[in-house]
């Protein structure tokens with residue numbers, strides 16, 4: 001099986017634990033999250049309506065949408081609080097040295 005198409009989105013020093021940021025991966029909006037030193041990537045557009053999740057907040061391992069307060073499990077993308085009922089897409093992340101890369105495939 002060939003390697004998925006990893007795209008460099010930044011360096012580990014760009015994102016402290018507990019922080020997240022918007023990145024673009026092949027024109028797909030992605031929210032990159034540093035959760036206690038482990039990186040996760042989810043689609044940046046909330047599945048409830050058109051809100052950017054990277055403008056939201058992190059509470060533990062939960063990502064809260066800024067628009068209506070819906071929540072997702074950062075690790076799995078599963079809905080964690082209403083009004084969200086549809087999971088968010090999650091993507092594969094790898095760290096090569098100090099470079100953070102995302103591929104638009106399931107982790």
Ligand code: FES
Pocket residue numbers: 046047048049050051065066067068069070071082083084
């Ligand atoms: S747009 Fe995210 S909860 Fe409504």
